[in-house]
Amino acid sequence: MPVANIQISETPLVLYTLRRADDALILGHRLPEWCGHAPMLEEDMALSNIALDLIGQARELYSYAAKVEGRDNDEDKFAYLRDVRQYRNLLLVEQPNGDFAQTLVRQFFYSAFADLYWRAMMGSRDATLAAIAAKSEKESAYHLRHSSEWIIRLGDGTEESHARAQGAVDHLWAFTGEMFAVDDSERGLIDAGAAVDPASLRDRWLKTVTGVISEATLTLPQNNWMQQGGRAGRHSEHLGHLLSELQSMQRTFPGLTW
Amino acid sequence: MYTQALNTGEADDRGLEDAARAAQFQARVDAEERIEPNDWMPAAYRKTLTRQISQHAHSEIVGMLPEGNWITRAPTLRRKAALLAKVQDECGHGLYLYAAAETLGSSREELVDAMLAGKAKYSSIFNYPTLTWADIGTIGWLVDGAAIMNQIPLCRCSYGPYARAMIRVCKEESFHQRQGYEIMLTLCRGSEEQKAMAQDALNRWWWPVLMMFGPPDGVSQHSDTSTKWKIKRFSNDELRQKFVDATVPQAQYLGLTIPDPGMTQDADGHWRYSEIDWTEFKQVLAGNGPCNRDRIAARRKAHDEGAWVREAAAAYAAKRQHRQTAQAAE
Numbered sequence: 186m187p188v189a190n191i192q193i194s195e196t197p198l199v200l201y202t203l204r205r206a207d208d209a210l211i212l213g214h215r216l217p218e219w220c221g222h223a224p225m226l227e228e229d230m231a232l233s234n235i236a237l238d239l240i241g242q243a244r245e246l247y248s249y250a251a252k253v254e255g256r257d258n259d260e261d262k263f264a265y266l267r268d269v270r271q272y273r274n275l276l277l278v279e280q281p282n283g284d285f286a287q288t289l290v291r292q293f294f295y296s297a298f299a300d301l302y303w304r305a306m307m308g309s310r311d312a313t314l315a316a317i318a319a320k321s322e323k324e325s326a327y328h329l330r331h332s333s334e335w336i337i338r339l340g341d342g343t344e345e346s347h348a349r350a351q352g353a354v355d356h357l358w359a360f361t362g363e364m365f366a367v368d369d370s371e372r373g374l375i376d377a378g379a380a381v382d383p384a385s386l387r388d389r390w391l392k393t394v395t396g397v398i399s400e401a402t403l404t405l406p407q408n409n410w411m412q413q414g415g416r417a418g419r420h421s422e423h424l425g426h427l428l429s430e431l432q433s434m435q436r437t438f439p440g441l442t443w
Numbered sequence: 444m445y446t447q448a449l450n451t452g453e454a455d456d457r458g459l460e461d462a463a464r465a466a467q468f469q470a471r472v473d474a475e476e477r478i479e480p481n482d483w484m485p486a487a488y489r490k491t492l493t494r495q496i497s498q499h500a501h502s503e504i505v506g507m508l509p510e511g512n513w514i515t516r517a518p519t520l521r522r523k524a525a526l527l528a529k530v531q532d533e534c535g536h537g538l539y540l541y542a543a544a545e546t547l548g549s550s551r552e553e554l555v556d557a558m559l560a561g562k563a564k565y566s567s568i569f570n571y572p573t574l575t576w577a578d579i580g581t582i583g584w585l586v587d588g589a590a591i592m593n594q595i596p597l598c599r600c601s602y603g604p605y606a607r608a609m610i611r612v613c614k615e616e617s618f619h620q621r622q623g624y625e626i627m628l629t630l631c632r633g634s635e636e637q638k639a640m641a642q643d644a645l646n647r648w649w650w651p652v653l654m655m656f657g658p659p660d661g662v663s664q665h666s667d668t669s670t671k672w673k674i675k676r677f678s679n680d681e682l683r684q685k686f687v688d689a690t691v692p693q694a695q696y697l698g699l700t701i702p703d704p705g706m707t708q709d710a711d712g713h714w715r716y717s718e719i720d721w722t723e724f725k726q727v728l729a730g731n732g733p734c735n736r737d738r739i740a741a742r743r744k745a746h747d748e749g750a751w752v753r754e755a756a757a758a759y760a761a762k763r764q765h766r767q768t769a770q771a772a773e
Contacts, residue, residue, distance in 0.1 A: 194773060196756075210520075214515060216512040217511070217515065217527055218515060220507060220514055220527075220530055221504075221507040221508045221511040221530075221741060221742075222741065222744070222745040222747020223745060223749065224745065224748070224750075224753055225749060225752070225753060226504065226537060226538055226541075227538070228752075229507070229537060230531055230534045230538070233527055233530060233531040233534070236527055237524060237528055237531065239528045240520060240523060240524045240527065241524065243520065244520050244521075244524070247520070261519045261520055264520055265518075265519075268671065284748075285742050285749065285752045308712065311733035317471050337759070338721075338755055338756050338759040339752070339759075340757045341752065341759050342754070342755025342756065342759040343754050343755050343758045344754065345751050345754075345755070346751055346754070346758075349751070361701030363767060367711035377639050403500055430515045430516055431515060433515070433516050434516055434517070434518035434576060438634075438636065438637070441518075441631060441633055441634055441637060442633055443518040443519045443522055443576070443626075443628060443630075443633075
């Protein structure tokens with residue numbers, strides 16, 4: 186029975202693509218946990234909408250990884266038949282929704298990065314990644330606008346919303362550094378012009394983030410210790426629970442068509 | 444709308460005036476003209492429509508919960524995306540419908556509060572639990588199928604804003620229904636376990652879906668005036684029959700058995716179904732279905748726990764307005 190984890194030929198390009206696909210899938214999985222429970226109907230819709238964009242991005246990236254890999258893996262095998270140690274997403278995106286402020290701050294930190302990242306990736310020498318970037322860039326620009334507006338509303342809203350937003354910023358800040366990290370497997374792709382160097386995006390990211398955070402009357406934490414590990418499959422304790430839910434059908438009924 | 448008059452003489456005049464207007468109104472309805480928000484309408488027409496449209500809106504919103512229950516567990520990414528899109532559509536339908544209800548003079552907040560307080564109903568079907576993935580297919584196939592039967596005639600409803608909302612809603616709804624049927628088809632062509640899952644879902648949802656059309660014609664409380672005012676075009680039993688006739692061949696094509704051993708086909712082709720358990724229907728409407736408490740509790744929790752977010756948005760909007768006014772004064 187094909188119930189075990191899949192084997193992956195992790196060439197740099199496969200690994201690179203899977204990492205970005207995992208970011209999109211895990212965040213796209215978290216957001217619909219709000220479905221039917223958001224503070225207002227408009228946000229219920231907006232969060233589902235963003236999730237749908239992200240799942241769309243994940244599907245394209247997984248399909249591309251499968252093609253590059255050339256084994257018999259596909260988007261569903263990548264999503265449903267890898268365990269925590271094989272997942273390569275950022276620690277940031279697997280953090281729990283918490284309250285609305287935590288969800289939006291997480292979204293804001295990620296979208297502020299994704300917006301720059303996808304725009305830069307439109308110039309990738311890898312034609313498929315460039316095409317996926319061209320589509321994703323339009324979506325992430327919308328996600329960034331949505332989350333920026335909410336950070337400002339919450340930060341500059343009431344005392345309570347300010348305190349919650351500040352709490353979320355303080356809590357999630359340590360997970361932002363991982364977005365800019367590069368390891369050896371990515372270095373070659375960057376040198377070949379297939380991938381952008383995320384470190385080169387950091388100043389602009391910080392400028393966007395600082396601008397919105399200050400307009401929101403919030404402050405960034407002084408502590409700049411950054412937690413990492415997601416890219417290497419060393420996750421927080423949250424991911425295992427998320428995957429148990431995400432994968433329950435495929436694990437219970439392996440190898441079927443749905 | 445008239446407020447309650449204190450002077451009886453004046454009230455008599457108004458009564459006469461209202462009678463003339465009511466006749467004029469009925470003539471417009473009979474001529475298939477659309478009634479628009481600024482037109483005169485009988486108070487009872489306004490009230491009936493506010494009730495019906497808002498309950499329809501509440502149903503879309505509560506209806507997000509049973510399906511939303513499976514978004515994080517959908518078995519493939521394609522199904523996950525489709526389900527997410529569907530639930531998002533439903534939220535959109537809720538928003539259209541609240542907007543249509545608001546044209547009759549009640550605010551969305553008042554209407555939502557009535558639902559959260561248990562004073563306004565939502566469709567009985569959403570008080571049933573989604574236990575397996577096949578329930579998601581069955582809801583698309585049968586629940587959305589029943590909703591379409593109900594809603595297509597509403598596209599010609601006498602009240603313009605409701606009729607127009609229904610045209611938009613029906614387009615998306617029929618897409619959902621096809622999607623649901625496709626899930627069922629995949630299950631029924633799949634493994635034994637999948638087919639059993641599909642049959643079990645049909646067994647659990649069949650009767651609750653038939654109840655979606657409302658009480659039998661003899662008992663239905665709102666039918667007479669709704670028919671006269673062309674809010675309703677077909678009776679509950681007529682629509683239910685149409686639904687059964689359309690659904691039986693679909694079940695046959697899937698190779699599934701409708702859980703009604705007493706079902707027979709008439710010479711004229713109509714499928715005669717057995718007596719519906721109206722006691723269960725009444726219990727569900729009275730709040731005693733399997734999920735009534737959970738559904739309302741989830742909506743109340745979302746409302747209560749979201750209060751600080753809505754307050755923040757309002758406070759920020761007020762501050763911004765204030766700053767803009769101050770800036771303009773400089």
